[in-house]
Amino acid sequence: MITEFGHFALILAFLVACVQAVAPLVGAHTNRYGLMALAAPAATAQVTLLAASFAALTYAFVTSDFTVRLVVLNSHSLKPMLYKISGVWGNHEGSMLLWVLILALFGAFAAWFGNNLPQKLKARVLAVQGLLGVAFLAFILFTSNPFLRMEIPPFDGQDLNPLLQDPGLAFHPPFLYLGYVGLSMSFSFAVAALIEGRIDAAWARWVRPWTLAAWMFLTIGIALGSWWAYYELGWGGFWFWDPVENASFMPWLFAAALLHSAIVVEKRESLKSWTILLAILAFGYSLLGTFIVRSGVITSVHAFANDPERGVFILAIFVLFVGGALTLFAARATAMEARGVFSFVSRESALVANNILLAVSSFVVFIGTIWPLIAELFFNRKLSVGEPFFNAAFTPFMIVLGLLLPIGAMIPWKRGQIFLTIAKLKWAFVLAVALAGLVWTMQTGKSLQGPIGLFLGAWLVFGALVDLVSRLGRTRDFSRLLRLPRADWGKFFAHSGLGITMFGVAGLMAWDQEDIRVVPIGGSWDMAPYSFTLDAVENVRGPNYLSTMATVSINKDGEPYATVYPEKRNYPVAKMPTTEAAIDYHPMVDLYVVIGDRQDDGGWAVRTYIKPLANWIWAGAIIMGIGGLISLTDRRYRLAAGARKNAVPQGTPAE
Amino acid sequence: MRFVFAVIGMICLSSTLWAVQPDEILADSALEARAREISKDLRCLVCQNESIDDSNASLARDLRLLVRERLVEGDSNDEVKAFIVARYGEFALLKPTKTGANAVLWWSGPFLAIIAVFTAGLYIRRRSKSFEPPVDALSDAEKERLNDILSKD
Numbered sequence: 001m002i003t004e005f006g007h008f009a010l011i012l013a014f015l016v017a018c019v020q021a022v023a024p025l026v027g028a029h030t031n032r033y034g035l036m037a038l039a040a041p042a043a044t045a046q047v048t049l050l051a052a053s054f055a056a057l058t059y060a061f062v063t064s065d066f067t068v069r070l071v072v073l074n075s076h077s078l079k080p081m082l083y084k085i086s087g088v089w090g091n092h093e094g095s096m097l098l099w100v101l102i103l104a105l106f107g108a109f110a111a112w113f114g115n116n117l118p119q120k121l122k123a124r125v126l127a128v129q130g131l132l133g134v135a136f137l138a139f140i141l142f143t144s145n146p147f148l149r150m151e152i153p154p155f156d157g158q159d160l161n162p163l164l165q166d167p168g169l170a171f172h173p174p175f176l177y178l179g180y181v182g183l184s185m186s187f188s189f190a191v192a193a194l195i196e197g198r199i200d201a202a203w204a205r206w207v208r209p210w211t212l213a214a215w216m217f218l219t220i221g222i223a224l225g226s227w228w229a230y231y232e233l234g235w236g237g238f239w240f241w242d243p244v245e246n247a248s249f250m251p252w253l254f255a256a257a258l259l260h261s262a263i264v265v266e267k268r269e270s271l272k273s274w275t276i277l278l279a280i281l282a283f284g285y286s287l288l289g290t291f292i293v294r295s296g297v298i299t300s301v302h303a304f305a306n307d308p309e310r311g312v313f314i315l316a317i318f319v320l321f322v323g324g325a326l327t328l329f330a331a332r333a334t335a336m337e338a339r340g341v342f343s344f345v346s347r348e349s350a351l352v353a354n355n356i357l358l359a360v361s362s363f364v365v366f367i368g369t370i371w372p373l374i375a376e377l378f379f380n381r382k383l384s385v386g387e388p389f390f391n392a393a394f395t396p397f398m399i400v401l402g403l404l405l406p407i408g409a410m411i412p413w414k415r416g417q418i419f420l421t422i423a424k425l426k427w428a429f430v431l432a433v434a435l436a437g438l439v440w441t442m443q444t445g446k447s448l449q450g451p452i453g454l455f456l457g458a459w460l461v462f463g464a465l466v467d468l469v470s471r472l473g474r475t476r477d478f479s480r481l482l483r484l485p486r487a488d489w490g491k492f493f494a495h496s497g498l499g500i501t502m503f504g505v506a507g508l509m510a511w512d513q514e515d516i517r518v519v520p521i522g523g524s525w526d527m528a529p530y531s532f533t534l535d536a537v538e539n540v541r542g543p544n545y546l547s548t549m550a551t552v553s554i555n556k557d558g559e560p561y562a563t564v565y566p567e568k569r570n571y572p573v574a575k576m577p578t579t580e581a582a583i584d585y586h587p588m589v590d591l592y593v594v595i596g597d598r599q600d601d602g603g604w605a606v607r608t609y610i611k612p613l614a615n616w617i618w619a620g621a622i623i624m625g626i627g628g629l630i631s632l633t634d635r636r637y638r639l640a641a642g643a644r645k646n647a648v649p650q651g652t653p654a655e
Numbered sequence: 656m657r658f659v660f661a662v663i664g665m666i667c668l669s670s671t672l673w674a675v676q677p678d679e680i681l682a683d684s685a686l687e688a689r690a691r692e693i694s695k696d697l698r699c700l701v702c703q704n705e706s707i708d709d710s711n712a713s714l715a716r717d718l719r720l721l722v723r724e725r726l727v728e729g730d731s732n733d734e735v736k737a738f739i740v741a742r743y744g745e746f747a748l749l750k751p752t753k754t755g756a757n758a759v760l761w762w763s764g765p766f767l768a769i770i771a772v773f774t775a776g777l778y779i780r781r782r783s784k785s786f787e788p789p790v791d792a793l794s795d796a797e798k799e800r801l802n803d804i805l806s807k808d
Contacts, residue, residue, distance in 0.1 A: 349779050356768065386706065389750050392750070516675055599677075605677050
């Protein structure tokens, strides 16, 4: 009954979305305020209905209702509760439902908190958001209905893919979707502005928080996924340049570019049409990502439900929205007249450089991702594009970005003097070079990867620090530091976080060590300064799996240091084994132990890695996310919120 | 979105084999290091986007052993890769060659960067030479709306 109720709510949401897509648009065009006013209640109704629908599906999963097909395919009565809930979005249909729920939620937020938006702009934004809802709800209802019943319900389900039964992955998709779908707001604002034919500083101020929020969620979502790959897949890789990873990385790069170009629109009223284009492309890449993941056109380690029919549907949505928006852009872009004047050496130019680097590097990821498809279709060559290509083609842009960032972040608006800015940064530069030099002399081998990474990381962090302190003015009154605008702090954290991640990536790739061997029970092996002993290997029973669990004790310089328990699990229902690496986390280094198979001589295959700076990668990402969050709470946005609160009670008596 | 699904699971993960196993490793550590380096550039053909160095599939193991065999016989790194490509096609290379149409793959990024820098240079030149127009007065519609708002209170 509850399932049918959810199904019905979903259909109603589709109808409401149709109204939301059409009525306000017509209203805005014909100056009928009644039709425009329909947008907000429609957005509220849509999100309420979708929340009810999602709740109904969650209920089916939580109660293990095996009359529902989706539950049978992705759940099992013995599965822990956390994974029963995360199982709702651990599959194609459920994740699409979460996708539209978040889409509607963002639309509703614009409806609820958008009282100070011009009425027509608000109506058009909500209409575009509604149109997106129509497209995706139709997709769900016609190709991926999560509420289908089984004719003959089985006694138990087929279990969720064991690799997905993991806390890191339980929260990874919701964050990613918040990011992907958050970019739909920037898209709706861009399309609304194109229909309206004007954009100004106020528009940019409206778009920025949405983009910032989307970027922040994407950052955290990608970091969670990368961390999951690191500890779950069992060989300690953190990024594979897999098509599906790239699908989330491209919108991230575009969101970062959009974030920065919107600053130029807001402060200087330049780069307007470029910012609109970025907003369209950023969401376009989100849609493309959805297409890649769900169509099976490009083979991936992370292949989702591969169904050509769904692929064609999503491709149609992609062509309709991105093509439509780009056509509109071509027709209207010239109306976006730039106003600000600036010279070659200026913050504006620096932000243009930022945009070029981010957009081009994103393009490199894009072409690397789709090249196997193009080569096969047009050149009849079956080839692969993998990690070595991306490392070679993508990294140089990031290095240039890292080199320019601290300088660009400090150049004054309109007209600056490059040497004045560089002079301010000289200590940051000297310190970064000194650190890199020190490490270069200390390390064995002549690889430059680690020292360059350290230089970039230190240069970014110290540069961000110099930038923050320079905001105090000549007085250097450090007590004012906490009273600086939060946007300044956000910038400091975001830029430092990027530096920390860059250093982590370079350090891990340059300095990790590996040891592969067969060890008898009681045997020891050394990886200076650590020595490892395989104490025991036992069979253990988990809630829905069987495990072979080893006990490995670690000594450092002869002293007991840690004990870890690497596992090999077998999930009998899903018929899949997983490796559970044991990781001893430390700030500077991770000790990573994986147990393999029993060998013929009775010993066990064991892999040991020493992974320096691994945690820095995710710490940097989290710091970037915190930077975004701090920036979101900046006074400008809160002030707007406060003004709104005052405005509401004044509005009521006037009725 | 790292949903690893059945296909890959069956092929690569469900085998009880393992990426580089203890018995594969060559005694000569210099050769072994070269073998690892080459392995990272070769694709496990039955897997999806995994190098034979990372893959657990049995084919990947065969390829790893083949790479080591060639190295022991004195092949250079490039000769080993050429040997694999001759048998399995360029699909086996994770780092595509720069020949033929692949030039587009390799050079379109740098090419685009140059175009972008050039275009941006022209744009900035235009911006630096124009003059900043005064802030526009309110449009008629805006004036009307302002009057509306002011007369409400």
